[in-house]
Amino acid sequence: MGTVLPKMKDVAALAGVSIKTVSRVLNNEPHVQHAVRERVQAAVTELGYVPSKSARSLRGSRSYSINMMCHSSRSNYVNTIQFGAVIACQQRGYQLTISLIDTVEEKSATDFRDELKILMARSSPDGVILVAPFADDPVVLQVFDELAIPVARIGPSLGPEGRVRVGINEREAAFEVTTHLLELGHTRIGFVRGLENQAVTEERFQGYKAALLEKGLKPDAKHVRKGRFDFRSGVRAAEKLLALEPAVTAIFASNDDMAAGVMMLANRQGVKVPEDLSIVGFDDSEIAENMWPTLTTVRQPLQQLGEVAALKLIETLGQSVPPVIPPTILPHKMIVRQSTAKVRTPV
Amino acid sequence: MGTVLPKMKDVAALAGVSIKTVSRVLNNEPHVQHAVRERVQAAVTELGYVPSKSARSLRGSRSYSINMMCHSSRSNYVNTIQFGAVIACQQRGYQLTISLIDTVEEKSATDFRDELKILMARSSPDGVILVAPFADDPVVLQVFDELAIPVARIGPSLGPEGRVRVGINEREAAFEVTTHLLELGHTRIGFVRGLENQAVTEERFQGYKAALLEKGLKPDAKHVRKGRFDFRSGVRAAEKLLALEPAVTAIFASNDDMAAGVMMLANRQGVKVPEDLSIVGFDDSEIAENMWPTLTTVRQPLQQLGEVAALKLIETLGQSVPPVIPPTILPHKMIVRQSTAKVRTPV
DNA sequence: ACAAAATTTGACACCGTTGTCAAAATCGAG
DNA sequence: CTCGATTTTGACAACGGTGTCAAATTTTGT
Known part of the structure; x- marks a missing residue:
């Protein structure tokens, strides 16, 4: 009922170990005895403990959130990709946030850069998923390079640069x-x-x-x-x-x-x-x-595109310097329905 | 280029005041001299300072994020509301996060409650926007009551309870x-x-x-x-x-x-x-x-529905005990197009 | 059986902000 | 002009985790 949320020290007390050991177990760090690990995990599930995201990210400088940047989320394309991205994030314990921003064309490039930077400073995501019309925008890519925020691009031109890229042929x-x-x-x-x-x-x-x-x-x-x-x-x-x-x-x-x-x-x-x-x-x-x-x-496997983009992005967060990653090409499929037929009068 | 992000102490140093005073200015607290307030604000804009969300929420126990809970975001209805909600959140410095959860029917009620609680513990939002099919779900509403998380319901039955409600007639x-x-x-x-x-x-x-x-x-x-x-x-x-x-x-x-x-x-x-x-x-x-x-x-003014829900929700976050709020009824409008005409053969 | 090396564990500082409370500055009244 | 009341300000602890590093424990080699 009105019990307060359990904290790490509660888990530690119940398991009979120090706070730090609990932390280690939760982050899958090595150097914990098997028996201790199990005891801690039991305590965690018994108390229903969930680590505080803010404390975690304050000290560890990871926010456990991924941002999806769009111009407007009101299209089947963006929407379905978003759906896939949410699923993947949720599965990995990440949070998906949505940001809206006007395209460069609608304002000056400097304004755009400033706005983008403030937006990112506010949400401080660990990574960003870019979809059209930003996935190909050099200004956007440059800003994220400057901010050192990893990006995953969906459906972009398949250039040689070393970012996470997902698309179809x-x-x-x-x-x-x-x-x-x-x-x-x-x-x-x-x-x-x-x-x-x-x-x-x-x-x-x-x-x-x-x-x-x-x-x-x-x-x-x-x-x-x-x-x-x-x-x-x-x-x-x-x-x-x-x-x-x-x-x-x-x-x-x-x-x-x-x-x-x-x-x-x-x-x-x-x-x-x-x-x-x-x-x-x-x-x-x-x-x-x-x-x-x-x-x-x-x-287009849109949902899958979103899922894969999110998963690959989260995967790269561990590595300090993301290596050059080959683009992931997902299979497409032609769906023949009723709107096509043999030409009537070949000229 | 590679300059580190400015912190509160940098602002304080530049403005020649203590950290706490900067904090007061940023939170619009009283007891700050007008001149000092301006000096601080100038310093903030000069450095492009943005407060750290994690530190803020750790100490202040507010996460500055609103969660929108849906079953599937893949419908024009949910999608458009979400669009409005993002706009409103962004405008108020809040972050909108998306959660997906299966409906009660798809699993047992206890499982559902547990899943929901874990989901909320993870994202720890300051408030939640509920849309169909959750806006009317008694189990969902009860869980949020237990967790003491304020909710805004969109398009619900217009009962008498004291939560934020937005809809049309x-x-x-x-x-x-x-x-x-x-x-x-x-x-x-x-x-x-x-x-x-x-x-x-x-x-x-x-x-x-x-x-x-x-x-x-x-x-x-x-x-x-x-x-x-x-x-x-x-x-x-x-x-x-x-x-x-x-x-x-x-x-x-x-x-x-x-x-x-x-x-x-x-x-x-x-x-x-x-x-x-x-x-x-x-x-x-x-x-x-x-x-x-x-x-x-x-x-249906769907986008506006989302906007108003988010704004009202954020508004109530200040109050410690949310008062009973009358539902907000937004105007609808019949749009007559080509699919209706006089009946041909009245019987 | 004992020293050295490797493993496991915990004490403590620290992340960047806000709440508490006391000190400093200012104001008002006698 | 002095003293208490009020306003403004800042020092410091605290939030709940993680990183560092040293202590405790176990393993290994001889």
């Missing part, structure tokens, strides 16, 4: 879905790009181009539209692509939200999907199955 | 959309309930019933289906409701995801929306605008 995935469309007989395939400040935008585009070239087709600039990863920009891109003469017979949108926009416009204009127009997306977010017809897309 | 909102359908001439209006362990499910249903009764219509049990707040259960409910003889001419789903399911099924069966069937949802989540036709729904 974006280019290959884009190559696969494009090839899927080509094999269905499509030759005029529209492509909707994502936000230009994100590395994945170019990666996916490269995959698209490579697939066309492999089949001996020349990429046509008219078939490529810019997008912003949101529903609305998908609608706008589709307007242009369907107005072409001759129009495209398939559209590859760089994510599902834009694909949903494409589909909405097709529905509205009476263009039949997939008979007159095949559509593919990217991400396999919830919306992909919740539209009609359901969307062919690429499944 | 669910019943009235449901009353309004139902009335909207009635005024369009609909008389056979289907209703899809939500998860039965959540208070809002009954609240919205009561609003639906009240609207029918007010227009002199008798609620028909055949027109009411259970649901689980997800796309799939919306599809299933619609199958049943559209198979009725005579079929319903409108369906009110208790949330947007289920409404999307209803719409998908209608599209698939060739039932024209809104000509043959009007559909309304609830929440105004992103999906509402990202379907075709766009969805008439009720806008």
Whole structure:
């Protein structure tokens, strides 16, 4: 009931050892006799003792918290990754905290750096998980270098630098879905790009181009539209692509939200999907199955991405100087649903 | 570059006062001369000093963190509330942490209580924000009472107890959309309930019933289906409701995801929306605008709900014994889009 | 069986802040 | 101008752990 929380000295008293020995057991340090270790552990569970995070981090200068930095957490992408990260952190006894910060573009770079530094000083995490649009931002990476806070980057360009990186092979995935469309007989395939400040935008585009070239087709600039990863920009891109003469017979949108926009416009204009127009997306977010017809897309293991990023990050916290770590590439998978079909009238 | 983080004594030295005085200034305590206060503040900003959270919370037994407890953060509802909560916390210098925990149903009640207690001991938040399905859970509320951790509940049943509560008037909102359908001439209006362990499910249903009764219509049990707040259960409910003889001419789903399911099924069966069937949802989540036709729904100010909950919670942390607080009711708004229209053939 | 080496254990300082309490400075009244 | 009341200030302990280092204990070698 109203019993006070047990402290280390209570555990020590119950086990008949010194405080320091309890500390050693809790931190899995060597130099404790097996029998003593067991006695202490029994005392811990009996009292339901949980070490005080603040005391621990004050002396040990580790906060046992990981921060996930986002621009906005309101997207399936960020949200699902976050979900995976929370699970991993919880499992390892870490706490996940969320920080929101505006992108560099919305303010001056110095303001941004200052704000970021204050934010980090406040939460003083042991490590930070970066997702788009920060995973590729040189200013952000530099600040964390200066603060000597380890970062894990999700879905970044796979450069050679020595930080924890987790992602999928974006280019290959884009190559696969494009090839899927080509094999269905499509030759005029529209492509909707994502936000230009994100590395994945170019990666996916490269995959698209490579697939066309492999089949001996020349990429046509008219078939490529810019997008912003949101529903609305998908609608706008589709307007242009369907107005072409001759129009495209398939559209590859760089994510599902834009694909949903494409589909909405097709529905509205009476263009039949997939008979007159095949559509593919990217991400396999919830919306992909919740539209009609359901969307062919690429499944990114988002939750797993978050989990692995958090685990790898926590793992590196022990090492004093993190070695150069090869990027972890998780497998993606093309999910063929109803929005793609053989082209009707091959020209 | 590699300068160490400034500590309180550095600030004290620069301002020419004692450490304690700096502490007083930072905590807005009285008994500091105006001039001294300014001098200290100047020193703080000059050094870019940020107090150490761990030291603070160790001595002061406040952690400056708020925990948001969810079952799964992967829904627009939870996600948007979380977004608002992060904003509010950040603004007040608090940190938002996320905890995931399985519902009571998935394990024994004692296990649940133990797990919850350990989770809270680990993160030791100053307060907790509860959302569905925990906001109404008596076991959860009891545990927090025992631990003496203040909670803020979002969207709960509006009982008389003295905790921070934030929500909208669910019943009235449901009353309004139902009335909207009635005024369009609909008389056979289907209703899809939500998860039965959540208070809002009954609240919205009561609003639906009240609207029918007010227009002199008798609620028909055949027109009411259970649901689980997800796309799939919306599809299933619609199958049943559209198979009725005579079929319903409108369906009110208790949330947007289920409404999307209803719409998908209608599209698939060739039932024209809104000509043959009007559909309304609830929440105004992103999906509402990202379907075709766009969805008439009720806008819940989810982000604001999260913000207000966090702010009110932080506010009460000062008071030693939180007084009985009246619930905060935020305004909702019916958003009429394309999915509702006059009934075609009034029977 | 005894000294040296290795292992196990505990006393104590310390991390950076806030609470307590007494000292110092200022103010007001007679 | 002095004395008590009040305001302002600072010295010091304390929060609950971990790091250091020395003491106690056990093991090893001869």
